[in-house]
Amino acid sequence: MKVLERGKFVSETTKAVLEIAKAISEIAKAISEIAKATSEIAKATSEIAKATSEIAKATSETTKATSEIAKATSEIAKATSETTKATSEIAKATSETTKAISEIAKAILFEDTAAVLGLFVALIGIFLGHLFNNVYFDGIASIIIGIILAIVAILLARESKGLLLGESANPQTIASIRSLSKTESGVQEVIRILTMQLAPQEVLLNLEIQFAKNLTGEQIALTVESLEAKISQKHPEIKQIFIEAKSLAATRKYPQPLE
Template identity: 60%
Template sequence: MDLGASKKTILVAIAANFAIAITKFIVASIGGSSAMLSEGIHSLVDTGNELLLLLGLRRSKKPADESHPFGYGQELYFWTLIVAIGIFAIGGGMSIYEGITHIQNPSPLENPNWNYLVLGFAAIVEGYSWMVALQEFRAQKGEKDFWQAVFDSKDPTVLTVLFEDSAALLGLFVAFWGVFLGHTFDNPYFDGVASIIIGIILATVAFVLGTESKGLLVGEGADPQTVNNIRVLTTSDPAVEAVQRLLTLHFGPKEILLNLDIQFCDNLSTEEVASAVERIEKLIRDRYPEIKNIFIEAKSLSMGRHSEKIAESVEK
């Protein structure tokens, strides 16, 4: 995962959503469309959310210190959770409220052509931002299918922008039909219903993002394939009898802690065990540079099952 690419994805989304939000609010004030006002709120919330993601990305790069010996990588997960709450409470809640208010107190649409114009402009700009996020997500997911990559992803920034932009494009589609049907049938209720649907879309996206962020904050290990590969690399060393325990934990998209409990072969000296530990660490770090900290507990039968802990925490 390239944090530079994630930052680019966020910056593109911020520029796009801010420009779209201003345009939508202007047209909503001219045309009186509830769906367009909801879309303006949606774009403004997205802009604020992406600024929070940018803040989280920046704070997650702070170096480790005494109070945070494993660094600040999980700051990114915290701010992603705040973004999910913002989408649900502000974006979804206000859109649904606006739609219900419009149904209770309907007002005729004026100048629908302006609505169509801004929806077309927003679709082009939002579509570009969506394509940037999708390309970065495809680069990350590799050979995995889409939903498996979503569930396995440890980078919430690109995932959040992709989902936000997907919801935005779907919201634009709903807003178009709300304005079109409301104008065609001279029925403002269509516009209010469209606003409610937009709110439901945002709430659904917020739920998915919130669930993913919660899992990362609680503590997720490396994906099963990575864990299995580490086990294979470790047992491939001739000095290793078996891997008794293998624990991993993500402290950020590119920061993993690894704890290994290794049973070494019989009759190995302490020096031979230490040499094997160095070989194993180098092999793992060469294959997985995102594993910043490795702690190894080495056991040898020749030690009478006495446990010699060889722990190392070296960050490259």
């Protein structure tokens, strides 16, 4: 009986030892998993620290780039201010010069100004393109140059349209010629006034007049000379005057090229 109890005790003890060993094995396995998780956490922490370092470095580079951009913007603003001031001076000088120069000189001025502005815009485009390593600035500069050239072309076409189409003098000039003609006592009626713009400061005038019937040929000639002198004095741009006298038996013209 004692042997059986002893065997049972040994069996229970062995079973308990096995359970303890199994528990120890589970604990060891859990410790291993914890160690592995700790290693993963340490690795992730290292990656986070590395990423944080990269972010800090990128932030520093961004701050530096922002500082450079701000500096470049300040320089561009300063250059723009100087350009605006210079453009204002050029515009003022151009306004005063335009009053004294011919249409050809005006066209040359427009072309040269467009060329200088185009070079300036191209310089800024190339500078910004190299500064920011961005090719779009070069394209934008090319578009702006094209717009400048288009504007200059439109202005030149507008200024030269009258010369190209052979337009007549302005209505104020025609009205003034009619008024001057009527001041002559020998002029009975102004039938027709024809004008043609030959050059910016050169106008051709064809004046058809009905003279008084009682005038002699000499009186008509004197009236024509007086009228030409008045027109030339009031409108120096009228370089050639042709007067058609309707009271004469044969139509005669009196060309008078004026210097």
